[in-house]
Amino acid sequence: MSRRLEVDVAIIGGGLVGSSAALALRGLGFSVALLDKGFCGAQASGVNYGGVRRQGRPIEQLPLSQRAHAVWPRLRALIGIDGEFLRSGHLKLARDEADMASLEAYAEAVAEQGLDLELIGHNGLRERFGWIGDGIVGASFCPGDGHANPRLVSTGFAAAARRAGVEVLENTAVEGVTRDGGGFALEAAGNLTLRSRFVVNSAGAWAAPFAESFGEPVPLSRIYPSMVVTEPMEPVMSVNIGMEGGGIYARQVERGNIVVGGERALPLNDPDLSRPRGDGAIAIMNNAAALFPGLRHAQAIRFWSGTEGAMPDKNPVIGPSETTHGLIHAFGFTGAGFQIAPGVGEVLAELVRDGETQTPIAAFSIGRFRETSARTDAGSGAGQNQEPQH
Amino acid sequence: MTGHPTSERPQPLIVGAGPAGIRAAEALVAAGLRPLVVDEAPACGGQIYRQRLAPDGRSSRDLYGSEAAKAETLHRDFAALDGKLDYWPQALLWNLRDGRADIMIEGTSRQVAYDGLLLATGATDRTLPLPGWTLPGVFTLGGAQIALKSQGCAIGSKVVFLGSGPLLYLVAWQYMKAGAKVAAVLDTAPFAAKFNLLRGLPLFPGIVLRGMRMTAELKLAGIALHYGVGDVRIEGASKVEAIAWRQDGLEHRLTCDGIGYGLALRSETQLADLAGCRFAFNARDRAVLPERDAAGRTSVPGVYLAGDGAGIAGADAAERAGERVALALLQDRGLPHDAARAAALEAELARISRFREVLEAAFPFPAHWVRDIADATTLCRCEEITAGEVRAAINRFGVHELNRLKAVSRVGMGRCQGRICAAAAAELLAHEAGRGIEAVGRLRSQAPVKPVPLTLALTAQQEAAE
Numbered sequence: 140m141s142r143r144l145e146v147d148v149a150i151i152g153g154g155l156v157g158s159s160a161a162l163a164l165r166g167l168g169f170s171v172a173l174l175d176k177g178f179c180g181a182q183a184s185g186v187n188y189g190g191v192r193r194q195g196r197p198i199e200q201l202p203l204s205q206r207a208h209a210v211w212p213r214l215r216a217l218i219g220i221d222g223e224f225l226r227s228g229h230l231k232l233a234r235d236e237a238d239m240a241s242l243e244a245y246a247e248a249v250a251e252q253g254l255d256l257e258l259i260g261h262n263g264l265r266e267r268f269g270w271i272g273d274g275i276v277g278a279s280f281c282p283g284d285g286h287a288n289p290r291l292v293s294t295g296f297a298a299a300a301r302r303a304g305v306e307v308l309e310n311t312a313v314e315g316v317t318r319d320g321g322g323f324a325l326e327a328a329g330n331l332t333l334r335s336r337f338v339v340n341s342a343g344a345w346a347a348p349f350a351e352s353f354g355e356p357v358p359l360s361r362i363y364p365s366m367v368v369t370e371p372m373e374p375v376m377s378v379n380i381g382m383e384g385g386g387i388y389a390r391q392v393e394r395g396n397i398v399v400g401g402e403r404a405l406p407l408n409d410p411d412l413s414r415p416r417g418d419g420a421i422a423i424m425n426n427a428a429a430l431f432p433g434l435r436h437a438q439a440i441r442f443w444s445g446t447e448g449a450m451p452d453k454n455p456v457i458g459p460s461e462t463t464h465g466l467i468h469a470f471g472f473t474g475a476g477f478q479i480a481p482g483v484g485e486v487l488a489e490l491v492r493d494g495e496t497q498t499p500i501a502a503f504s505i506g507r508f509r510e511t512s513a514r515t516d517a518g519s520g521a522g523q524n525q526e527p528q529h
Numbered sequence: 530m531t532g533h534p535t536s537e538r539p540q541p542l543i544v545g546a547g548p549a550g551i552r553a554a555e556a557l558v559a560a561g562l563r564p565l566v567v568d569e570a571p572a573c574g575g576q577i578y579r580q581r582l583a584p585d586g587r588s589s590r591d592l593y594g595s596e597a598a599k600a601e602t603l604h605r606d607f608a609a610l611d612g613k614l615d616y617w618p619q620a621l622l623w624n625l626r627d628g629r630a631d632i633m634i635e636g637t638s639r640q641v642a643y644d645g646l647l648l649a650t651g652a653t654d655r656t657l658p659l660p661g662w663t664l665p666g667v668f669t670l671g672g673a674q675i676a677l678k679s680q681g682c683a684i685g686s687k688v689v690f691l692g693s694g695p696l697l698y699l700v701a702w703q704y705m706k707a708g709a710k711v712a713a714v715l716d717t718a719p720f721a722a723k724f725n726l727l728r729g730l731p732l733f734p735g736i737v738l739r740g741m742r743m744t745a746e747l748k749l750a751g752i753a754l755h756y757g758v759g760d761v762r763i764e765g766a767s768k769v770e771a772i773a774w775r776q777d778g779l780e781h782r783l784t785c786d787g788i789g790y791g792l793a794l795r796s797e798t799q800l801a802d803l804a805g806c807r808f809a810f811n812a813r814d815r816a817v818l819p820e821r822d823a824a825g826r827t828s829v830p831g832v833y834l835a836g837d838g839a840g841i842a843g844a845d846a847a848e849r850a851g852e853r854v855a856l857a858l859l860q861d862r863g864l865p866h867d868a869a870r871a872a873a874l875e876a877e878l879a880r881i882s883r884f885r886e887v888l889e890a891a892f893p894f895p896a897h898w899v900r901d902i903a904d905a906t907t908l909c910r911c912e913e914i915t916a917g918e919v920r921a922a923i924n925r926f927g928v929h930e931l932n933r934l935k936a937v938s939r940v941g942m943g944r945c946q947g948r949i950c951a952a953a954a955a956e957l958l959a960h961e962a963g964r965g966i967e968a969v970g971r972l973r974s975q976a977p978v979k980p981v982p983l984t985l986a987l988t989a990q991q992e993a994a995e
Binding site: 178180181185219220290291294295298301369370394405407408414415416417418420421422424425427428434435436437438439440441442443 | 623624626629631638640803805912925926927930932933936937939942943944946975976977980981982983984985986987
């Protein structure tokens with residue numbers, strides 16, 4: 140059975156970026172199809188740690204991050220649920236003086252960006268966050284940051300998009316995209332042919348072949364964050380915790396469980412799937428028990444991992460294609476896409492409507508990889524590449 | 530604790546020291562291999578032949594009834610392997626990956642390399658939520674049996690047994706024999722379903738007649754047997770006080786302080802999942818189970834399944850499947866194996882499998898109950914989620930697949946990882962989404978298979994891994 144659809148915008152990838160773009164575009168009156176090879180929000184958008192954090196981002200991301208910051212408190216109005224978003228504050232810990240100096244330097248560099256960072260010394264930390272163990276010399280606190288439940292938020296955006304009239308097509312892998320005179324033709328699983336004026340490539344870790352098929356190869360790799368969750372505990376961890384220079388990150392969810400991330404998982408034979416390593420999970424668990432004495436008698440009840448697209452410079456690709464009119468990219472969020480995604484969705488909608496946005500995104504241009512990539516003649520691959528996406 | 534493998538290859542690893550694991554270990558040892566047997570219990574026997582925590586004066590006959598000889602033989606045969614294998618009791622295999630197992634023992638975690646993985650992980654009770662099923666005093670049938678066998682105590686002073694499956698009558702009979710007061714046996718299937726057992730007579734007359742004898746003895750002891758029981762409610766403020774049900778259009782109510790409840794068994798498949806085995810829906814068990822061939826080989830080379838963990842077939846089948854799959858492992862290693870014995874075991878397993886069809890017809894799973902689960906009834910015990918909350922999540926997010934339901938409702942995310950609630954969640958999802966049970970999928974397993982302490986220490990590599 141074959142099926143044909145015609146829409147203004149076809150979005151490849153139903154993660155948080157794709158589904159928030161779908162919802163925003165629908166709000167501007169566009170007809171939209173949102174295609175996902177599996178279920179919307181089931182990949183990185185739905186299985187990430189859940190940090191809603193501006194602090195620590197590269198300075199060039201902050202205007203976009205601030206834009207997203209304004210969306211989070213409006214989730215209930217926007218998608219019908221609050222997604223367990225808590226504006227708890229984000230506390231970034233320094234293990235030594237060098238880490239503290241680094242936090243101080245960051246606070247100074249972003250002073251004009253409106254994060255309202257507060258540097259806290261050892262004594263202040265003991266006084267205000269007594270549940271953090273010894274061995275931390277200071278911290279930087281961003282009171283407006285927080286955390287949310289990724290499982291609900293990403294799925295919630297997709298469900299809201301569906302209610303708003305977006306054609307949400309799950310288990311519908313896009314098998315090929317071609318550009319012709321009038322727009323794009325997409326071939327998708329289930330004998331679906333879809334025509335659109337615009338295509339948004341928000342396929343996350345699976346985005347590179349789509350970009351490449353339009354003559355824009357990108358050095359997109361994959362990372363597999365590793366998470367551990369404890370049984371529900373008494374409320375103790377009042378803020379979202381990070382560490383300067385890496386290590387673990389932790390938050391306590393509404394239900395009481397503490398989610399701790401760190402280390403890296405490993406892909407399975409099917410590289411779309413990954414699982415934490417046993418020794419890596421033990422390292423996360425032991426580090427958490429050492430950093431938070433209250434967790435010394437806690438049990439870990441579940442581990443998980445996910446597949447995320449990563450760029451070598453840790454910045455995403457966001458913006459119009461440089462080879463193909465009507466194609467817009469948004470992928471490669473490198474483990475830091477959750478907070479920023481609802482802002483990206485709005486920006487993508489503006490790019491479709493206006494061809495531009497007031498939010499500075501030049502740093503995320505796909506063109507930054509032009510010189511380092513072995514690039515074929517612009518557009519020559521367009522319309523030819525039928526590589527299946529799994 | 531650990532000896533030295535007989536070759537340079539790592540040891541075969543057997544998970545579970547029940548009937549399947551014991552017979553597998555015996556066959557591997559007989560062929561000159563030295564397996565490592567890991568088991569959660571303090572002593573071998575599995576659930577069915579579970580041993581007492583300490584000698585308490587009861588005989589095997591008291592503990593295992595008609596199965597006493599089988600239990601004694603298994604315990605003795607496993608003890609005879611001492612020195613020829615490595616046996617880690619009270620050890621939890623909590624993670625598996627790429628030929629290495631993470632095993633928690635005495636508060637530390639050891640990583641063990643294995644060559645050949647034989648999973649004999651057994652089964653636990655299957656249930657559907659009922660009003661009051663989480664009250665203290667409600668046990669699964671298996672739990673009620675463990676209390677009796679292992680601790681030598683009854684789950685109440687006036688006990689009702691409820692559910693479906695041969696275990697319902699067996700446990701009731703065991704309680705009666707042990708001197709406990711059994712108030713009633715409530716069978717969810719109509720009496721007419723029991724006529725199916727007659728079809729089992731030519732296959733296993735002894736088993737069928739024994740079942741009939743148990744039923745007769747229950748009746749002779751004045752214990753009420755009720756059939757076609759539905760709309761069951763368990764009542765009580767802070768613990769079980771009574772059970773109410775509907776039968777032939779009439780309301781019934783009985784006071785009691787202990788309830789054993791179970792709707793047959795469900796396979797423990799988490800490790801097969803972590804090992805990467807392919808799964809498929811099995812209509813007889815109404816469950817998605819790891820695929821295996823007649824010998825017990827999975828889709829993953831070197832990973833084998835035996836016993837109830839791969840599909841419910843009972844203890845006698847488990848013994849045969851354990852031995853059969855060990856022969857498959859030997860064959861796959863190019864070692865001598867008894868092909869005639871393997872064929873004989875497969876023939877016996879096929880006969881038992883035909884008998885399972887009879888049992889399923891005689892003790893059907895009341896799948897229709899799922900329609901009537903009240904919104905206020907708890908479905909996921911660990912995460913405290915009601916059936917109503919699950920229904921709301923299904924409809925709000927338009928979910929029709931079990932892992933998505935988990936993501937948006939937390940069903941199956943708690944301590945038990947869905948081992949208790951996933952079967953019920955799948956039934957509810959299938960019903961709400963208007964799909965067949967085979968179309969909603971299964972929860973993907975995640976390590977740890979059971980909770981582990983955050984302070985779990987990682988020990989250095991063990992000799993077994995060398």
